[in-house]
Amino acid sequence: MTTEAASYPDLRGRSVCVTGAARGLGLAMATAFAHAGCHVLLLDIDGGELDRVRPPLAARHPDRVIATATAPVNDEDAVAAALADFTARTGELSVMVGNAGLSANAPSLDLELGRWQAALDTNLTGVFVCARAAARLMRDGDGGVILTTSSMYGVTAGPERAAYCATKAAVASLTKVLAVEWAPHGIRVNALAPGYVETDLVAGLAAAGRLDTAALRRRTPRGVLGRPADIAHLALFLASDVSANITGQVMVSDGGWTADGYAVTPG
Numbered sequence: 001m002t003t004e005a006a007s008y009p010d011l012r013g014r015s016v017c018v019t020g021a022a023r024g025l026g027l028a029m030a031t032a033f034a035h036a037g038c039h040v041l042l043l044d045i046d047g048g049e050l051d052r053v054r055p056p057l058a059a060r061h062p063d064r065v066i067a068t069a070t071a072p073v074n075d076e077d078a079v080a081a082a083l084a085d086f087t088a089r090t091g092e093l094s095v096m097v098g099n100a101g102l103s104a105n106a107p108s109l110d111l112e113l114g115r116w117q118a119a120l121d122t123n124l125t126g127v128f129v130c131a132r133a134a135a136r137l138m139r140d141g142d143g144g145v146i147l148t149t150s151s152m153y154g155v156t157a158g159p160e161r162a163a164y165c166a167t168k169a170a171v172a173s174l175t176k177v178l179a180v181e182w183a184p185h186g187i188r189v190n191a192l193a194p195g196y197v198e199t200d201l202v203a204g205l206a207a208a209g210r211l212d213t214a215a216l217r218r219r220t221p222r223g224v225l226g227r228p229a230d231i232a233h234l235a236l237f238l239a240s241d242v243s244a245n246i247t248g249q250v251m252v253s254d255g256g257w258t259a260d261g262y263a264v265t266p267g
């Protein structure tokens with residue numbers, strides 16, 4: 001995974017929390033922030049996976065804090081406690097990346113309300129809880145950057161994705177509200193909105209014949225799926241002072257998928 005960031009804006013010494021960081025895009029972003037010189041807190045509900053991914057990252061960066069916390073993102077007390085522990089070691093929180101999310105894809109007529117609620121709890125309430133916990137610390141300090149995670153499915157739609165699309169659209173809206181409300185505190189808030197990204201999970205599903213990535217590529221104007229590094233680099237850009245005048249935006253990285261109104265959704 002290419003998440004080296006030697007030529008990127010200087011983020012050395014910043015303190016960054018990434019949620020959903022045990023795998024996938026969250027791990028790619030946490031790794032990129034560490035490579036860019038940041039202290040990093042990897043927060044995830046999956047403590048076992050955090051225990052597996054932390055040692056190599058910490059060994060590569062012995063000069064900075066590489067911490068983990070096991071917590072559900074919608075548990076306000078647990079998130080606040082994790083951030084308190086982290087900032088006790090780093091002195092501040094500069095960046096929060098609210099990345100944890102899940103899909104609950106099913107025909108809308110059949111979708112169980114439990115799965116609908118789980119998507120709301122993680123994708124929307126979790127983002128709000130983590131953003132607010134971060135903003136409380138940033139407001140008392142020098143401000144900061146909050147990144148939420150929407151999706152291209154927050155700005156467009158697909159069948160059997162009622163919970164996913166609704167929560168990701170809500171995240172896009174929430175991002176704008178928080179950006180406007182917290183700008184006076186020096187806090188910028190922007191949303192990452194990836195298209196299909198070839199994470200290990202996606203590659204595994206494709207290898208098992210459960211996801212037709214060739215059809216997804218044909219549907220995408222650029223003809224490729226996104227790479228985790230594409231999203232990690234977007235996060236570095238938005239976290240850095242290079243993007244100081246950007247707030248309240250939903251930054252879509254989808255190879256042209258949402259721009260193309262002529263395409264046919266793959267079956």
Ligand SMILES: NC(=O)c1ccc[n+]([C@@H]2O[C@H](COP(=O)([O-])OP(=O)(O)OC[C@H]3O[C@@H](n4cnc5c(N)ncnc54)[C@H](O)[C@@H]3O)[C@@H](O)[C@H]2O)c1
Pocket residue numbers: 019020021022023024025026043044045046071072073074099100101102103121122126149150151152193194195196197198199201202
């Ligand atoms: N991969 C893609 O193609 C893609 C595209 C668009 C948007 N996204 C969004 O990007 C984010 C990351 O996607 P991914 O593909 O890396 O997902 P993933 O399933 O590979 O990883 C998600 C991580 O979040 C953690 N998590 C789930 N619920 C949690 C909770 N309640 N509290 C704490 N941690 C929790 C999981 O344990 C897991 O480690 C999600 O919000 C997803 O909706 C992904």
